[in-house]
Amino acid sequence: MFRSKTKRMVINTDQLSFHFGSQQVVKSVSLQVPEGSIYGFLGPNGAGKTTTIKLLLNLLHADNGTIKLFDKDILTHRIEILSQIGSLIEQPAIYSHLSGRENLRNRALLLQVPAARVDEMLELVRLKQAANKKAGQYSLGMKQRLGIALALLSDPKLIILDEPTNGLDPNGIIEIRQLLMRLVQEQGKTVFVSSHLLAEIERMATHVGIINHGQLVFQGTIEDLQGLSKPLVHIELSDSADAANLLTRSGFTINDVQEGNIFVPYTSKEETGRINALLNQNGHVVYAIGKVQKDLENLFLSITQNT
Numbered sequence: 676m677f678r679s680k681t682k683r684m685v686i687n688t689d690q691l692s693f694h695f696g697s698q699q700v701v702k703s704v705s706l707q708v709p710e711g712s713i714y715g716f717l718g719p720n721g722a723g724k725t726t727t728i729k730l731l732l733n734l735l736h737a738d739n740g741t742i743k744l745f746d747k748d749i750l751t752h753r754i755e756i757l758s759q760i761g762s763l764i765e766q767p768a769i770y771s772h773l774s775g776r777e778n779l780r781n782r783a784l785l786l787q788v789p790a791a792r793v794d795e796m797l798e799l800v801r802l803k804q805a806a807n808k809k810a811g812q813y814s815l816g817m818k819q820r821l822g823i824a825l826a827l828l829s830d831p832k833l834i835i836l837d838e839p840t841n842g843l844d845p846n847g848i849i850e851i852r853q854l855l856m857r858l859v860q861e862q863g864k865t866v867f868v869s870s871h872l873l874a875e876i877e878r879m880a881t882h883v884g885i886i887n888h889g890q891l892v893f894q895g896t897i898e899d900l901q902g903l904s905k906p907l908v909h910i911e912l913s914d915s916a917d918a919a920n921l922l923t924r925s926g927f928t929i930n931d932v933q934e935g936n937i938f939v940p941y942t943s944k945e946e947t948g949r950i951n952a953l954l955n956q957n958g959h960v961v962y963a964i965g966k967v968q969k970d971l972e973n974l975f976l977s978i979t980q981n982t
């Protein structure tokens with residue numbers, strides 16, 4: 676599905692399905708997350724993001740389909756795989772009576788990670804100044820960053836975060852975004868991050884998957900997604916199939932043909948005029964012709980509302 680075939684897929688699921696009681700919550704989801712990407716897993720509330728993430732982390736077991744992480748099946752290589760993943764789902768597990776540093780030290784002891792990692796992580800998530808403050812007194816954004824630091828202690832290759840900016844103020848959102856971008860750019864990690872906000876994902880993701888009612892309705896690079904919102908010429912006429920043939924024969928690229936409607940990539944006003952003239956000269960009555968453009972927000976809404 677992605678153009679760069681050379682990239683290894685860190686997450687590769689095939690036709691993943693899951694139900695709660697009678698409700699099918701995940702429907703044949705095939706995710707492909709390339710190494711070194713920030714993969715934004717987008718979808719409205721209740722779309723199935725958290726459930727999919729729980730399946731990836733083996734916290735729930737799929738009814739159907741397969742999950743491969745680092746090219747290995749989660750069912751047969753569970754421990755090996757999970758040791759290479761750092762995750763944050765819902766609230767981070769933080770002891771509020773301990774300082775940020777103490778929280779990290781405790782976890783480092785548990786994971787048998789060198790103590791030096793604690794200061795590295797405090798530096799990375801920009802919590803050095805507040806390292807000795809009780810975590811209970813941290814802002815929501817600081818707690819999230821501490822949660823991410825805890826998830827990163829064991830130096831995982833893949834970081835899976837479920838709505839890490841939920842409830843954060845704009846500054847907190849920017850801090851998390853910059854942190855995730857640094858992890859990918861400076862440390863070569865792969866980040867899988869869910870969100871219901873397109874604007875947030877758009878600013879950091881290299882790849883996007885959109886889920887709605889449990890179905891993956893779009894998957895591609897951020898450029899693929901943005902490409903879908905490029906301007907088009909919308910032509911309304913009666914015989915769209917015949918007119919589309921004429922346009923193709925005349926060298927125009929057709930983006931989409933629907934009953935009574937043709938969409939052609941927009942280049943200029945002049946070319947729009949030439950299309951109109953060509954159709955008229957060949958006996959087509961053009962009811963309407965004009966430039967249309969969906970911005971990404973509208974595109975996201977139409978992708979998630981049409982399914």
Ligand SMILES: Nc1ncnc2c1ncn2[C@@H]1O[C@H](COP(=O)(O)OP(=O)(O)OP(=O)(O)O)[C@@H](O)[C@H]1O
Nearest residue numbers: 695696700718719720721722723724725726727871
């Ligand atoms: N433990 C559960 N038992 C029954 N139904 C559940 C359970 N957890 C989730 N669901 C249902 O599964 C569907 C998908 O939920 P999920 O939490 O995966 O969505 P989501 O995309 O993460 O949404 P949100 O952004 O609101 O967290 C919802 O309809 C939800 O009500």
